[in-house]
Amino acid sequence: MRQHVAALLWRAALAAGLVCGIGLLPWLTRTDPALTVLKARSAERDPTPEVLADIRDQLGLDSGPLHLLGQWLSGLAHGDAGRSWISGGEVLPGVLRALGVSLLLMTVALGVAAVVAALVCARTLHLGARRRLDGRRAGGTGSAVLAALPEFLIGSVLATVVGVQWGWLPALGWYGPQWTVLPALALGLPAGAVLGRLLDDLLPGAFDEPWALAAAARGIPGRRIARQAVRRCLPALLPNLGLFVVGLTGGAVAVEQIFDIPGLGRTTLQAALAQDLPVLQAGTLALILLGAVSTGACRLAARLLVGPALRDGALTTLHRPAPPTRRVQPVVHGAVLIAVVALGLPRDPLALNTGERLREPSLAHPFGTDALGRDLLARVGHGALDTLLLALAISAAALCAGVVLGLLPRLSGPLVDTVNAVPAALGALLVTAVAGGGATTPALAVTAVAWAPLAAHTSALLAQERVTLHLAATRGLGASRWYLLRHELLPAVLPPVTRHALLRLPGVALALASLGFLGLGAQPPSPEWGALLAENQPYAERAPWAVLAPAGVLALLGALAVTAAGGVRGPGRRRGDRTPDVPPARPPSPAKERVGAR
Amino acid sequence: MRLLRSRLFAALVLTPLLAGCFASQGGESKESGDGKDGSRLRVALAFPPAERLSPYGADATILSRLGVAEGLTTMDANGAAAPALAQSWRQEDERTWVFALRDAAFQDGTDVTPSAVVNALTRATRARPAPAALFGVTLTAEADGERGVRVRTAEPDPILPLRLSSPGLAVFSGKAYGGDGGDGGNGGGDRVDPVGTATGPFELTKVDGASSATLDRFDAYWGGRAQASGIDARFVADGTARANALRTGEVDIAEAVPVAQAATLDRDTRHDTATTRTTSLLLNVSSGPFEDPKLRAAARAAVDTSVLAEGVYEGYADPGAGIYGPAVTWADGKRVKPVGRAGAGRAKGTSITLATYDNRPELPEVAQVLKQQLEKAGFGVELEVREYSRMESDALEGEFDAFVLARNTSVDTGDPVAVLSGDFTCDGGYNIAQLCDKDVDRAVAAAERTADPGERQDAAMTAEAEILGTDAVVPLVHQRVITGVGTSVRGVVLDPYERALVGTGTRR
Secondary structure, three states: OHHHHHHHHHHHHHHHHHHHHHHHHHHHHOOOHHHHHHHHHOOOOOOOHHHHHHHHHHHOHHHOHHHHHHHHHHHHHOOOOOEOOOOOOEHHHHHHHHHHHHHHHHHHHHHHHHHHHHHHHHHHHHHHHOOOOOOOOOOOHHHHHHHHOOHHHHHHHHHHHHHHHOOOOOOOOOOOHHHHHHHHHHHHHHHHHHHHHHHHHHHHHHHOOHHHHHHHHHOOOHHHHHHHHHHHHHHHHHHHHHHHHHHHHHOOHHHHHHOOOOOHHHHHHHHHHHOOHHHHHHHHHHHHHHHHHHHHHHHHHHHHHHHHHHHHOOEOOOOOOOOOOOOHHHHHHHHHHHHHHHHHOOOOOOOOOHHHOOOOOOOOOOOOEOOOOOEHHHHHHHHHHHHHHHHHHHHHHHHHHHHHHHOOHHHHHHHHHHHHHOOHHHHHHHHHHHHOOOOOHHHHHHHHHHHHHHHHHHHHHHHHHOOEHHHHHHHHOOOOHHHHHHHHHHHHHHHHHHHHHHHOHHHHHHHHHOOHHHOOOOOOOOOOHHHHHHHHHHHOOOOHHHHHHHHHHHHHHHHHHHHHHOOOOOOOOOOOOOHHHOOOOOOOOHHHHHHHHO | OHHHHHHHHHHHHHHHHHHHOOOOOOOOOOOOOOHHHOOEEEEEEOOOOOOOOOOOOOHHHHHHHOOOOOOOEEEOOOOOEEEOOEEEEEEEEOOEEEEEEOOOEOOOOOEOOHHHHHHHHHHHHHOOOOOHHHOOOOEEEEEEOOOEEEEEEOOOOOOHHHHOOOHHHOOOOHHHHOOOOOOOOOOOOOOOOOOOOOOOOEEEEEEEOOOEEEEEEOOOOOOOOOOOOEEEEEEOOOHHHHHHHHHOOOOOEEOOOOHHHHOOOOHHHEEEEEEEEEEEEEEOOOOOHHHOHHHHHHHHHHOOHHHHHHHHOOOOEEEOOOOOOOOOOOHHHHOOOOOOOOOOOOOOOOEEEEEEEOOOOHHHHHHHHHHHHHHHOOOEEEEEEEOHHHOHHHHHOOOOOEEEEEEEOOOOOOOHHHHHHHHHOOOOOOOOOOOOOHHHHHHHHHHHHOOOHHHHHHHHHHHHHHHHHHOOEEEEEEEEEEEEEOOOOEOOOOOOOOOOOOOOOOEO
């Protein structure tokens, strides 16, 4: 009980801290809110001192941030979230309406994601149900590619092809069920691919557990075993699902823009840019509440799914035995990527020639040219180093932070929810406020959010790992906590979380590019991959190659990361609890040999 | 059976809940089958209302483009004042003008009387922040007889009739200002409700936040009944989405299609109009390398504007001729050669920062082309691109050596001199070039004093020549705006001043 109270207090403290942080934002970043509000109202209006003074007066800015914050909070107690600084309209009805729109979009998108995840796992489920999984690994290239594709790219392709050219579904607007399909697809496809990969990563382990073997021996149909296997793996995924619930609700800015949906993402983005603090505070608070609710729901669901087992410590470790990894796919992906970069490097990525703009791929320009007539192959090649190094460094930092914080779930759980609920633009602004506009700020801003899903994943795996039989046995033999952590928990948790981090690598590159509007990150004409995608997006229809090239290499990077990470295994894992179940037909795995040697 | 019932119950509960999560489509069709009554126009506008359609801010343009509101005067295609609610006007003395009202009615059924006009103007002068057109002007209005309104200004104001054409000074009936709608708090006091209270050919009936608005024809409009029976306006901020809306036939008119999307529209649906918007390169005169007039001249000489017009704007722009472009129809015939230009020096690797913003997608591209052109001339160029509101204060403080800016040269009042005094004089509030030059100030002040429209234009061109002579500004291109118009639509008003779009003759 005390724990619950403490967690609740921590959560409340974080939310309060965030709201206060927003309240102080203009003063922290030293950006005059009167100026940003004026520009949001009327971009062409000259910011003369008189006009700014009038706005300051109107908003009561001179009374200082603390007074404003106090006023807003006391209003909130009566259910009044204040008035928008831009429009002067009431905040609460607008935010609630946008939230409703976004929740609906998120729900449909999660439906799509569920279908996609099912398709990603279909092969593993099919084989696992028939106990033919040994030694085979799902390739994962397709899902990794899908997971690497940015939502805005899928969105614009769907809007143009399905909406405009085929005319099957409305290309923009938000007026009824058929309007939800395309945006939900744009959001759900990559989300489903990520969730599917995570699930697919766990399923072989579940099929390898004794109950599955026993059930198969008992003659229980494969279909039912598969269902139970999914049920066995879902709890580890639920925290990430919870993050998607909030992330898709508040972070679907690009898709909302493409399909002209009046959702919460755009509302909060505009409020963050204009420093419309009441709207920003209300929107963020709504997302935090949603995060808390969805976490609670996920925890409840996890308890319903594996509650008794968790309580009784009756789980086995859920990790598939190391299969003989086939190293062909990563080698192929890596070779193609290196070839592209190597071919691009000798070319000039900055030489522009507007006479050659948007040329189709040809011998002279194998990937075509962009809107300023620059060679895309050259730009992709030259952008590789920056993109890869930075994205890898950020992913590594996020992985470390995620695992460390994930080991402390009571501390990090509410923190993960809060960080995840913060709209991206706001997060970047807050980081800039704290860290200044230096060269490392964009990396910090991305790292500050990238660790959250990894920590959630770590905690979820840990919760199950802690109650496994072999851990109880090791503990019984007198192992210290430190020993348990080093030799049992970390080796079990690290590989899947590392694979997860690598799966999100392309996303990190894209997130970096999306900070450009704040003057952070790569500035044009730098050919960083995320920036390439963003600058060519308006030409996606006229010159598909201009977006295909950067999207292709990003997807290739994703596929490379995922297939190569198939080999990421904890060294020296003991599988004492598992060895007896190993079917005799299976070739001896390295892990087993090591156990035998001991 | 129980299962079925609970599902039915769930469906009954969910349906209204879900309906609440969709936007309303607006336009409950008053559409009648017979062609005589005209059909409704569907319009996609680029800028959603920021201040609940308050006429005192930028939203005034929405009201004027949709034919909702009008003022005493309007601006004609040549940028001169033309009659609107005022049939005629005369100047009594330097500070006093008298406007004679025409017989017109407000959309709420009341008549446009001098007292209503006086009330509207007085309210506008009291609004805080003041409407842009009233910046620096103290104005009082009073009724003058049965049909006249006398307007006095504290200082002589030779362009008052033009000033009153600003959408920010539109006239609404007393009902619009009736109380603050329980607003209290910020902005409550000046809230003007334009729904059903204006005088234009179309009457706002419903506004759905920042996503759509519904308008019906106002049958008693003084200028005759509009041909379209109403307008369903949608605010679509994304340019690609606007183009898509036109291509799928969801709208009849799509405002401001981005250059990148123009090629995706059918040739007969895209209409381009020269605008008063000039993209220029501003060079920081007061600090950094461009203090040296020879380097400024070198930068000017390095820039090839036709590459920008063709290569970046795909022909939807005219190469820079001056501060005023071809949309300012009188400018071309009166242009004066820039005076006192320095000879081009040699850059010799001077490094400069070139800044611009990404709110207009073409600007970063322009900056990148400029970077290459300047580097060819020997400059070392570093680019800085941000969101506009995040960079304006830095630009005004002269943080950057060079700045690419798209500027509407016919700001708020429609007076050509305003942009010169704001952007290029010592006291200018928007002087990104940090220019402070005695000759320029003198020429601009002379233009500001000139009352006769023709002479004022001549004086403006003289001042332009002075400014161009300093090389503080290099005009790059004069933008053309692309309006997507469905093939069945006739009579769209393509206004270079971007104040009108739908008129009485617009029909589908």
